[in-house]
Amino acid sequence: MPPIIPPHVIPPKSVRTSLKLLAQSARCILETWPEDMYTSETYQPPVKGVLYVMKPDALAQILVSQADKFEQSHLLRRIIKPVWQSGIATSIGAAWRWQRRAAAPVFSPKSVTAIIPAANTAAQQLCEKWRASNGASCEVSHDLGNAAQQVVLDGLLGSWSSAGSADILQKHGADLTQKTGRINYADLLMLPNWTRRFLGPVLDRPAAGLHAEVGARLAALKADDSGPLLHLLAQSKDPETGQVMSQDQLRANIVGSVAAGRETTALAIAWALYLLALDQDAQAGVRAEVDAVVKGDDITAEDLGNLTLTRSVLHEAMRLYPPAPQIVRDCLEDTEVAGISLRKGTAVTIPIYAIHRNPSFWDQPNAFQPDRFTDPEVFAKQNRFRYLPFGGGARVCLGQAFVMTEAVTMLARIIRTLHVDDATMGEMTFETGATLRAKNGINLRFKPI
Secondary structure (H helix, E strand, O other): OOOEOOOOOOOOOOOOOOHHHHHHHHHOHHHHOOHHHHOOOEEOOOOOOEEEEOOHHHHHHHHHHOHHHEEEOHHHHHHHHHHHOOOHHHOOHHHHHHHHHHHHHHHOOOHHHHHHHHHHHHHHHHHHHHHOOOOOOEEHHHHHHHHHHHHHHHHHHOOOOOHHHHHHHHHHHHHHHHHOOOOOHHHHOOOOHHHHHHOOOOOHHHHHHHHHHHHHHHHHOOHHHOOHHHHHHHHOEOOOOOOEOOHHHHHHHHHHHHHHHHHHHHHHHHHHHHHHHHOHHHHHHHHHHHHHHOOOOOOOHHHHOOOHHHHHHHHHHHHHOOOOOOEEEEEOOOEEEOOEEEOOOOEEEEOHHHHOOOOOOOOOOOOEOHHHHHOHHHHOHHHOOOOOEOEOHHHOOOOHHHHHHHHHHHHHHHHHHEEEEEOOOOOOOEEEOOOEEEOOOOEEEEEEO
């Protein structure tokens, strides 16, 4: 039986500068990536100061061996500054390094198992909601966003002092997600920061709401009330300097984690559910695996290590639909990487979506084949820069163990409880702001098992 080919962007044969290109870039940058980007080592777009790099050896140097010559994009930093403020994601140089060292133990695979009970609870609540839909179409990415945010907050802030606090945070989190659906024209055109408010969505208002509520929660928390990860974060220090995070830095990193974890985790699970709805045989395989491995009501840490196919479905979903479709680095000096000359000031863009669909790297790159990730060789050193759902190098996503622990737990719990069918009603279109989304949402139907 031939593999399932889920919806994907059909690349144009070529592109040229125009107002249409600008509009496409703001709405869905993938539509501006020509065929060459899926097969070539580099691509020069019709825009000055930008170079796309797809060559794995070059990526290894940009992200690892010469990482000190490539700084996180200043445009990205200015976009997410209202959310992260002085936190890890917007810091560079020494300010970034010490925060990263201090926070790393908190998000280790061992530490994040503490959030498994919250992930079980969130998944069970979703199952109850979707079961009550009686087979009607459900847009799942919003529901999953709320659930993922709750898991992050439970892990960091513990039990709520009031339901009202949770509602406020969910409202601001959902508003923030909505506003990251499109790129601001001021950022595309590299216009002054003050023009952003007139040329597209900005994150200031929902970000301020999250900071205010999280700050109030932190001030009201007693040590014994905090979530397991916040206790670790508050106590951890940079092993080299002994520096610890201030209350402002704690708040900034919590708000940033809420914002990042809400959408990336939700999209990983939503795309996985969508792909399993398209491929009923794969869905049956995941359900059989979960039934064989999980003996109790809840998914446990011990279970996670044996849910190989379930985890592979998520990996394949993030290959086909990477939550962040590209990475951008500013080149700080004239240099050369794997034979590619780069000039100071170049915005070096790593197009993850295109790399994940390169036929030289992946057999049948547009096909849904989760079995490809059951082979450990896919994660071998020589393939490291061909699969980048969490980025790579020193700035690889700090929360990747958190995301995978949460996502595998929730996906296993959902598939064990509910049968999933596609309800997208026709072709799917995409949009890319901070993440890769379905423009009209991911609509599915559920039936109880």
